[in-house]
Amino acid sequence: MDKNLEVKIAANAGFCFGVKRAIDLVEKTLNEKPDVYTLGPIIHNPQEVKRLKEKGVKILNDIERVKNGCIILRTHGISLELLNRLEKDKTLHIIDATCPFVKKAQDIIKNLSLQETTIVIIGENSHPEVEALVSYGEGKCIVIESTREALKFKGIGELNIVSQTTQSPQNFNVIVEILKKRFKVNIYNTICEATLERQESAKKLAKEVDLMIVIGGKNSGNTTRLAEICNAQTKTYHIETIDELDDKWFNNIKTVGLTAGASTPDNIIKSVQGRLGEIIQTDIVKRGT
Numbered sequence: 001m002d003k004n005l006e007v008k009i010a011a012n013a014g015f016c017f018g019v020k021r022a023i024d025l026v027e028k029t030l031n032e033k034p035d036v037y038t039l040g041p042i043i044h045n046p047q048e049v050k051r052l053k054e055k056g057v058k059i060l061n062d063i064e065r066v067k068n069g070c071i072i073l074r075t076h077g078i079s080l081e082l083l084n085r086l087e088k089d090k091t092l093h094i095i096d097a098t099c100p101f102v103k104k105a106q107d108i109i110k111n112l113s114l115q116e117t118t119i120v121i122i123g124e125n126s127h128p129e130v131e132a133l134v135s136y137g138e139g140k141c142i143v144i145e146s147t148r149e150a151l152k153f154k155g156i157g158e159l160n161i162v163s164q165t166t167q168s169p170q171n172f173n174v175i176v177e178i179l180k181k182r183f184k185v186n187i188y189n190t191i192c193e194a195t196l197e198r199q200e201s202a203k204k205l206a207k208e209v210d211l212m213i214v215i216g217g218k219n220s221g222n223t224t225r226l227a228e229i230c231n232a233q234t235k236t237y238h239i240e241t242i243d244e245l246d247d248k249w250f251n252n253i254k255t256v257g258l259t260a261g262a263s264t265p266d267n268i269i270k271s272v273q274g275r276l277g278e279i280i281q282t283d284i285v286k287r288g289t
Contacts, residue, residue, distance in 0.1 A: 038057055045216065047217075057072075076099070079135035118142055210235070215268060242274075
């Protein structure tokens, strides 16, 4: 293994504004309230969720099991129906940690639902954010996940197109172009700025290195897309923690790039960086530009 192996970190990696805001809300609430719950995992990072759980946060999957206390809504948002139910319950204190970019997409869809046109959401059908977005559409939403689904889509009339906030621009744009050939479309690109920045810096770095390590939850949509983007440029491994690193990956490798999803805490990134330093026997780590 080359001791002069160079490690670069993507210019944009780790916690985004929405995730940091949510974690700060949880930490603040823990210091002020005795019974703190999150409705589902607050973010898609198992290690951070575990850390918060150890500090006293309880994760709820069923609101009927709680009669009082403080419920913090996850960054991905919840359905409009469930939100309305929670707001009517005066025994519960609700703190909304929904990402502002997700909120914006929800508001757009809610306004579009007043029209007599189909709303197409480009995103993952089973993702919590998308499930919540659909609920704001008053039954007018169709989710399209892939180019194959776009080609098979048999809608009628005009389409209003919205994006899951963590979609890749490439997938969004390709699907839009397919639909534009057969329908009149109105486009609302709701991919968040943090997602764009991470994807662009990851792609740029992946073109410069022999190997990419993408750090983040395996259940994280934005991290998975980072891995897909990097893998299109160079050999890529998606890991959650240092335990998954394998010394053999770095044989005959000159340069390694690191990036991380928007829900990956800084301490995990630093631990991977430190472990890489041990593996390659060097502490030379440069930030990508």
